[in-house]
Amino acid sequence: MDTSLRRTLHERGMRMTPQRQLVLDAVRELEHATPERICEHVQRVAPAVNITTIYRTLELLEALDLVRHTHLGHGAPTYSTEGHQHVHLVCHRCEAIIEVPPEELTDLIERLRSRFGFVLDASHLALSGRCAKHAEPAVEHDGS
């Protein structure tokens, strides 16, 4: 399955290791997992794996574009893979997260690419705003 990972690593003088495979697997299985959670997951199979290795491996996998991280609200970032495609609408009044299909962004993606040459990563995007329940602002801004 990860022949291409092994090859990519080898091309760069790096090695495929059980730890790297386990971390990648964990990211794929968990989706939106923090380094902490990934570590716990990996340690169920290989208890000796250290959280330092998790961080180092996540950094590596991200540099190889195999995983990506997002800040959903406060706290630790969450990691996911391209396979996990959707957009997150994060309410900044409550902690609600609405997942919507990436098709909502098709037009925007096209526009950003043609105008700015920017390739939007729609595989896991977090957009902040207010959910239906909290649509009204907390403070009315008057003209004073």
Place this chain on the structure above:
Amino acid sequence: MDTSLRRTLHERGMRMTPQRQLVLDAVRELEHATPERICEHVQRVAPAVNITTIYRTLELLEALDLVRHTHLGHGAPTYSTEGHQHVHLVCHRCEAIIEVPPEELTDLIERLRSRFGFVLDASHLALSGRCAKHAEPAVEHDGS
């Protein structure tokens, strides 16, 4: 200028204080400032103000919808106000940030509101992806 802030606080049994005014002013002046930078800025005028107060005040102002935070890349979040309107395209291969006018999002905002009741906060949005220079992925994903 911040009569409305004073009133809002009072309605909730809270008080207007010099610290709160200074933090709000700092966020407005600096734009995209980290808590650290805001603290330094405030301390130029009032050296005794503690970073704890910065954090507490930012949390308060955010709850009142007067400021908002965004994660631009790694590291500490940055705070800004509604007055600072634009969208950030953050390249996750380099640290480049392209600022584009919020009008690019008009359609999306409409769609999210009508379909999901979600009010997107377009005042300072960070979209991650790859800039023109880094448009090609680091690893070619083959079918193997």
Place this chain on the structure above:
DNA sequence: TTAGGTGCAAACTTTTTGCCTCCGA
């Protein structure tokens, strides 16, 4: 036999908490 990779411990950065004091309504 050499360089990459890992584990471990410690350092570091960023944020939160507890507690005491101060102060305005």
Place this chain on the structure above:
DNA sequence: TCGGAGGCAAAAAGTTTGCACCTAA
């Protein structure tokens, strides 16, 4: 004089670094 607010110190959370050891090429 009561409760909100801020300062200070310590703790907690999250991440990085230094270093020794191990191992696959």
